[in-house]
Amino acid sequence: MPRLVSHPDEVKIVSRRFGQGAANIDRYIELGGYESVKKCLAQTPDWIVNEVKASNLRGRGGAGFSTGMKWSFVPKQSPKPKYILVNGDESEPGTCKDHLIFLHDPHAVIEGTIIAGLAVGAKTGFIYLRGEYRYLLEIVEKAVADAYARGFLGKNIFGSGTEFEIVTQTGAGAYEVGEESALMESLEGKRGIPRIKPPFPAVVGLYGGPTVINNAETIATVPHVIATGAAAYAELGTPRNGGTRLFCLSGHIQRPGVYELPMGYNLKKMIYEVGGGIANGNQLKAVVPGGSSTPVLRPEEIDIGMDFDQVGKAGSMLGSGGVVVIDDHTCIVEFALRTIGFYQHESCGWCIPCREGTDWLQKSLTRFHAGFGKAADIDNIQYLAENMLGRTFCPLGDAAAMPTIAFVKKFRKEFEDHLSGKPCPFAREGVPQLTVA
Amino acid sequence: MSPETLSIFSPALAARFDALVSNYPVKRSALVPMLLYAQDEVGYLSDGVIAEIARRLGLTELDVRNVASYYSMLRFKPAGRYNIQVCTNICCMLRGAYELYDRFQEELNIGPHGTTPDGLFSLEEVECIGACSWAPAIQVNYSFHDELTPDLVAGILADYRAQAGVPTDRSSSVGWKAQAERTKEHA
Ligand SMILES: Cc1cc2nc3c(=O)[nH]c(=O)nc-3n(C[C@H](O)[C@H](O)[C@H](O)COP(=O)(O)O)c2cc1C
Ligand code: FES
Numbered sequence: 001m002p003r004l005v006s007h008p009d010e011v012k013i014v015s016r017r018f019g020q021g022a023a024n025i026d027r028y029i030e031l032g033g034y035e036s037v038k039k040c041l042a043q044t045p046d047w048i049v050n051e052v053k054a055s056n057l058r059g060r061g062g063a064g065f066s067t068g069m070k071w072s073f074v075p076k077q078s079p080k081p082k083y084i085l086v087n088g089d090e091s092e093p094g095t096c097k098d099h100l101i102f103l104h105d106p107h108a109v110i111e112g113t114i115i116a117g118l119a120v121g122a123k124t125g126f127i128y129l130r131g132e133y134r135y136l137l138e139i140v141e142k143a144v145a146d147a148y149a150r151g152f153l154g155k156n157i158f159g160s161g162t163e164f165e166i167v168t169q170t171g172a173g174a175y176e177v178g179e180e181s182a183l184m185e186s187l188e189g190k191r192g193i194p195r196i197k198p199p200f201p202a203v204v205g206l207y208g209g210p211t212v213i214n215n216a217e218t219i220a221t222v223p224h225v226i227a228t229g230a231a232a233y234a235e236l237g238t239p240r241n242g243g244t245r246l247f248c249l250s251g252h253i254q255r256p257g258v259y260e261l262p263m264g265y266n267l268k269k270m271i272y273e274v275g276g277g278i279a280n281g282n283q284l285k286a287v288v289p290g291g292s293s294t295p296v297l298r299p300e301e302i303d304i305g306m307d308f309d310q311v312g313k314a315g316s317m318l319g320s321g322g323v324v325v326i327d328d329h330t331c332i333v334e335f336a337l338r339t340i341g342f343y344q345h346e347s348c349g350w351c352i353p354c355r356e357g358t359d360w361l362q363k364s365l366t367r368f369h370a371g372f373g374k375a376a377d378i379d380n381i382q383y384l385a386e387n388m389l390g391r392t393f394c395p396l397g398d399a400a401a402m403p404t405i406a407f408v409k410k411f412r413k414e415f416e417d418h419l420s421g422k423p424c425p426f427a428r429e430g431v432p433q434l435t436v437a
Numbered sequence: 438m439s440p441e442t443l444s445i446f447s448p449a450l451a452a453r454f455d456a457l458v459s460n461y462p463v464k465r466s467a468l469v470p471m472l473l474y475a476q477d478e479v480g481y482l483s484d485g486v487i488a489e490i491a492r493r494l495g496l497t498e499l500d501v502r503n504v505a506s507y508y509s510m511l512r513f514k515p516a517g518r519y520n521i522q523v524c525t526n527i528c529c530m531l532r533g534a535y536e537l538y539d540r541f542q543e544e545l546n547i548g549p550h551g552t553t554p555d556g557l558f559s560l561e562e563v564e565c566i567g568a569c570s571w572a573p574a575i576q577v578n579y580s581f582h583d584e585l586t587p588d589l590v591a592g593i594l595a596d597y598r599a600q601a602g603v604p605t606d607r608s609s610s611v612g613w614k615a616q617a618e619r620t621k622e623h624a
Binding site: 002003081090091092093094095096098099130131132133134135167169170171172173174175186187188189190191192207248249250251252256257258288292322324326327330335338339342345346348 | 460
């Protein structure tokens, strides 16, 4: 059971039912659950969309797109059925928040999915969980069955005459399937290869029908937005960045864990106060602010508010909420190598810049970390990564290139310290050199 | 349709598959879950499993293999009864995942991606399993174990040996029990 943490600065909205037994439907109802969907049933679809728009809720899956805006792109009339697809593939290294939502508050995901369905006129929702989350899938399946038994799902939800069905789905191991179009391919029983856009899923998605794809945390937030009211929810955050979000603190931090903090919360404070500072009395070397694909920040760059716009202005991204803290005993070249090793492994191989680019980056970095780097390699690594940017079929190529460029640019000296046969200055006693195969 | 392929799945799994295919607008959507559930029961995607799933969904075996080969959890060879998956991705690496992975290799006396001769354990290095704030983390089949240290390894293995009814000369599951207690406190 993952450890739950808490800190006085937290504003618990999405996490308010964590640790309260809310996977049980009665308990969920006792804690105010399923009231928001009832409220929505008495309103028009436009009211729901406008409420979510006004809340400034932005996607928690990584890109931070306005949720209400996304919903408004779905055509009102459609000859094909419309769908809601909840993205619970959660595979971006550093990210473990949806894990807690499925574990502690699965009905919030169900309720949010129904509300999304009412907003866009969809009658079916799919909740897709990564294959590794089997124990969580079982919890969600039980919750769905309980909701059916109460008449909250089915042909006549809450006695309203409206129909809504939920189908749960397991993946079977693939990071790329978290990308929205690859996710639809996987759900259609195919290899998780991305689709060309446009058309966007809101117009042509699952089975060719208009589809809303949202991250599990985004969807679980929706009932709270409705309950709190758009204005009050938006107020919790910063301009254009409504509410709170779950931040997953990991790495060399004293008190790792998932904390819910207002959007715009200062990163330095998050690390030193909420997370208790750097573990083992070491010094901070670097922070990856939003999952492994986001460009690294140096210690002098972390005095920033954690919302999509401010982190963007600082040259990185808020991403999926995974804050990875790195201490001064860590080799950045090794860290870069392990990061690129992941993207090389997960590249679906469909497009050449991503498949070959990640492979070459991994080969160069492996050689480099082993002490066989040449001075020219440093620029070559950067050049290669820069040439992947924007040239791949889906953003996985960017996700590999962006952090690599930042590692080289911001920690060039560490790369230079590995040149011409020098052993890694951070080599640890008894730990073999990392070679990612 | 040969009698062999018909007998591959238990009646319960066969019934589950019948229900599964009716969940979606197209039958084929059941493919990925079917492959994983079949693997859970049979241990791996044998030729017979592929053939039966293809038949049930009206797909060619080639098509099924093409999809199956994409997903990292699906395998075409048996693994150990307990498949130990050690995450070595960044957050786990920073908190000692490679040391943990080494200790598993030592304790099991097998190399990376090896299987013990008795078939009880297999060992793999995997990418992020979504337990980053509780690193380093592993999965044994579908069970998570988090906030581990190399010293807890022997106890974890002893517990699984006991679960499998394998006699063990180790009585050192104390560390693991302490860990379990601690986790319970925070639940
Ligand atoms: C390679 C790749 C992997 C992704 N993985 C995930 C994921 O695991 N979970 C997720 O919610 N979004 C993931 N995304 C983002 C999705 O494509 C999509 O933007 C998101 O699910 C939309 O939901 P949101 O607007 O609520 O954030 C990924 C994107 C890419 C390019
Ligand atoms: S990095 Fe190991 S669980 Fe995420």
